[in-house]
Amino acid sequence: MRLWGRLPDAWRRPLAVAGALAALAWLVVAVAAPLLAPHDPLAQDLPRLAAPGPGHWFGTDQLGRDVLSRVMYGARVSIPLTLLLVVLSMLIGGLLGACAGYFGRWVGEGIMRLADLVFAFPTVILAMVVAAALGASLTNAVLAVLVVAWPAYARVTRGLVLGVREREFVLSGRLLGFSAWRSLRVDVLPNITGPVLVLATLDIGTALLLLSGLSFLGLGAKPPSPEWGAMVASGVDVFDSWWVATFPGLAILTVVLAFNFLGDTLRDALDPRTARAIKERAL
Amino acid sequence: MPGDPVTANLGQRALSDPAIVAQFRAEHGLDKPLPAQYLTYLGGLLRGDLGVSQQSHRPVLTDLAEFVPSTIELAGVAIVVSLVAGVAFGVVAALRRDRLSDHLLRLAGLVGISVPTFWLALLAFYLFFFRLRVAPGSGRIAPDMSAPPQVTGLFTVDAALAGQWDVFASAVGHLMTPALVLAAYTIGLLMRFTRSAVLEVLGQDHVRAARAKGLPGRTVLSRYVLRSALVPIITVAGLAFGSLLSGTVLVESVFARPGIGQYAYKSATTLDLPAVMGVGLVVGAVYVLINLVVDVLYGVIDPRVRLS
Secondary structure (H helix, E strand, O other): OHHHHHOOHHHHOHHHHHHHHHHHHHHHHHHHHHHHOOOOOOOOOOOOOOOOEOOEOOOEOOOOOEHHHHHHHHHHHHHHHHHHHHHHHHHHHHHHHHHHHHHOHHHHHHHHHHHHHHHOOOHHHHHHHHHHHHOOOHHHHHHHHHHHHHHHHHHHHHHHHHHHHOOHHHHHHHHOOOOHHHHHHHHHHHHHHHHHHHHHHHHHHHHHHHHHHHHHOOOOOOOOOOOHHHHHHHHHOOOOOOHHHHHHHHHHHHHHHHHHHHHHHHHHHHOHHHHHHHHHHHO | OOOOHHHHHOOHHHHOOHHHHHHHHHHOOOOOOHHHHHHHHHHHHHOOOOOEOOOOOOEHHHHHHHHHHHHHHHHHHHHHHHHHHHHHHHHHHHHOOOOHHHHHHHHHHHHHHHOOHHHHHHHHHHHHHHHOOOOOOOOOOOOOOOOOOOOOOOHHHHHHHHOOHHHHHHHHHHHHHHHHHHHHHHHHHHHHHHHHHHHHHHOOHHHHHHHHOOOOHHHHHHHHHHHHHHHHHHHHHHHHHHHHHHHHHHHHHHOOOOOHHHHHHHHHHOOOHHHHHHHHHHHHHHHHHHHHHHHHHHHHHOHHHHHO
């Protein structure tokens, strides 16, 4: 109870709690899938296209594999890859954006024009072209999403660095003889991490949607990998058996929703204006 | 680039024959150095020649002229639906802040931006076509109908111009489910932004002054609140159009609509580079056009922009 009272107000709202619980539940499923899954996700030893019922709660697919076990194992494919993807795009985009904001001039111009180039295309189309050019595989799909995901971080980080760069404490550090790198690391970075983290949390959902979308189009995970987007695609061939596509899709939806709830909460908690509004309402 | 248009386009047997591979390369100018290929492409572009598709063996411009109208129809209906529904729901949520309807609308908006488009498309197709039989199947019109005489390429407009009302009804019917699926994300996005924009404006002095003067609620909402909130809404609507174009790839693939999304997918997977670049050009031009429209609208809505 005491811990609950200490939580910031934004984290005590129902959506925040629901988001945190759902994200935690999926992380547990991803870690403990071998213990939780009732069947081997790749074994083709069950009756084909059996409707959901006792024994196989999510039914079986056209090759006689248990859909529930595949959805559970799918969490081990989709969630870590999505998290890795977001961390990498945050690091690459953040670093490039920070350099663009801090050094300005031709470095900044060069980086930002490159970002604009990516922004000029719809994400799915550009990611699709990159994935197809690299060759269809899950690793290449991750790389393709990375190509379209980093510019958002670069743009946000650059804007934030531009705002902080001229502040007195940064200037005084430089006057004391800090190197550019030290000034960026010690003075600038701690002041811009909040908004970038919010963007990253909200981006987890977008990245998962894009990654599974590429797999759905056949440009990502290859069979028999239990990747959720590819599982939805396999349901297209067996339209009568609704459960083959429905459950993996629901898995994507719940993970994306959970991280969007968390992202919204994080944004509200870190933005002083909304945090105050929540507090006023709570009082 | 690891992918090679030659391996993507020629079959196994053709690939083992160096003469055929060399002929394919020469035919599509792939044997020249990259800068020379680029200059040739630019030269063609100046004459309105986008090259020849390696898959369809037709000029890319002809392909685009065939596929773009279908996507314009789909994205056009989706953006209109998104604007109307997204703004209306956003305003309602803001006016009923913290009540049950606000919470439900916000939750629906979050689901809208979180749902995988391809999955929603499948679900809608299964439910409305396969189970309930209230929506037509895939394609642009019923399979037993022939396309209306081409004027604009938009089946709805062409059918209406030709007075073929049965074809018109079929085209509209085939448009509704994919357009609604496509609009789910943008409705959610616009609703969230409209809600926060309206909430911000509601607390401003000029709105309070309008209320204090005793103006009716509807006038305050339309003349004062919505007008001020429209600038951020229009900005997001412009951005939303980009995500709509992304969504068309997935929606057109599920509903088997021959549009630019399908064309982009087919040309990307076969590394049909002239076609990919053609799609890139069209989409880039649409982006620029949308940004221009948004900039012009700023001036129309906000006199301060016009005067500065």
